[in-house]
Amino acid sequence: MKVLVATEKPFAPVAVEGIRKVVEEAGHELALLEKYTDPAQLCEAVADADALIVRSDKVTPALLDAAPKLKIVVRAGAGYDNVDLESATSHGVVVENTPGQNSNAVAELVFGMLVMAVRNMYAGTAGSELLGKTLGIHAFGQVGRNVARIAGGFGMKVSALDPYCPVEVMQAAGVEPVGDLHELYSNNKFVSLHIPATPETRGSVGYDLISLMPKGGVLINTARKEVIDEAGLAQALEARADLKYVADIRPDNADELLERFPGRVFFTPKKMGAQTAEANINAGIAAARQIADFFATGNTRFKVNK
Ligand code: 3PG
Numbered sequence: 001m002k003v004l005v006a007t008e009k010p011f012a013p014v015a016v017e018g019i020r021k022v023v024e025e026a027g028h029e030l031a032l033l034e035k036y037t038d039p040a041q042l043c044e045a046v047a048d049a050d051a052l053i054v055r056s057d058k059v060t061p062a063l064l065d066a067a068p069k070l071k072i073v074v075r076a077g078a079g080y081d082n083v084d085l086e087s088a089t090s091h092g093v094v095v096e097n098t099p100g101q102n103s104n105a106v107a108e109l110v111f112g113m114l115v116m117a118v119r120n121m122y123a124g125t126a127g128s129e130l131l132g133k134t135l136g137i138h139a140f141g142q143v144g145r146n147v148a149r150i151a152g153g154f155g156m157k158v159s160a161l162d163p164y165c166p167v168e169v170m171q172a173a174g175v176e177p178v179g180d181l182h183e184l185y186s187n188n189k190f191v192s193l194h195i196p197a198t199p200e201t202r203g204s205v206g207y208d209l210i211s212l213m214p215k216g217g218v219l220i221n222t223a224r225k226e227v228i229d230e231a232g233l234a235q236a237l238e239a240r241a242d243l244k245y246v247a248d249i250r251p252d253n254a255d256e257l258l259e260r261f262p263g264r265v266f267f268t269p270k271k272m273g274a275q276t277a278e279a280n281i282n283a284g285i286a287a288a289r290q291i292a293d294f295f296a297t298g299n300t301r302f303k304v305n306k
Pocket residue numbers: 009055056057076077078079080102223271272273274275
């Protein structure tokens with residue numbers, strides 16, 4: 001079988017070597033398409049692929065039409081909003097993700113950006129510390145749980161909201177469960193977003209929630225830009241000169257925000273939460289193993305489409 005790794009943002013070379021080893025030892029062939037600039041290149045590369053490993057690369061109906069032999073797509077990572085699940089199902093293609101494999105990397109970046117924000121973007125002026133401060137975690141999945149663990153080391157008071165997570169799981173992690181969004185945003189000086197981009201969450205964090213945050217609040221987004229109502233964010237930053245927004249995903253209005261709110265907003269140039277050698281190895285090799293297992297035994301444990 002031919003396994004194509006198609007990554008516009010490549011894995012670290014050491015991860016690619018690990019993926020190659022797993023694929024070849026299972027008797028399959030590896031093909032690599034990195035740093036492509038046009039989706040047409042991906043459509044061409046996928047023509048004879050039986051399996052596909054991607055990151056945030058878009059798996060569209062057109063791509064699936066161009067891949068007549070494709071049986072499985074594994075998104076090496078957590079969020080699979082880049083994959084058209086309905087179209088994959090109608091093409092008879094299994095879609096999987098690799099939950100948890102890159103979550104520590106993303107959680108560490110939360111603190112990289114939070115420390116930068118409370119130290120006034122390293123401008124040299126007196127900032128503040130994290131010790132004893134309140135942190136609200138918006139969704140307590142794998143990344144949220146790693147954020148809570150690290151926050152414990154900083155001596156922060158941590159609470160979380162997640163209707164899909166039993167409160168016992170939060171309590172066991174030393175995290176206080178909160179009942180609703182109003183409570184989460186009004187009681188926490190810092191809020192870290194970990195909700196997936198779904199029809200329910202798109203544009204769900206805007207002026208009403210952000211403006212509830214206590215004085216000196218920082219909103220950290222290492223999730224998806226789509227969950228933010230960008231006009232509402234700008235409105236909240238305008239109304240409250242004490243608020244900051246730091247994100248691992250450039251919003252569509254990034255240039256406007258940077259110009260209007262200098263020193264109060266920060267965006268990484270390219271999504272890099274999961275861009276560590278360790279996360280690339282973990283997620284990439286997990287994806288390769290899942291594919292090898294699928295071809296060997298039909299295992300679809302991590303399937304996310306119907
Ligand atoms: C994820 O959903 O796993 C993260 O957002 C990482 O995405 P990336 O693989 O494109 O860096």
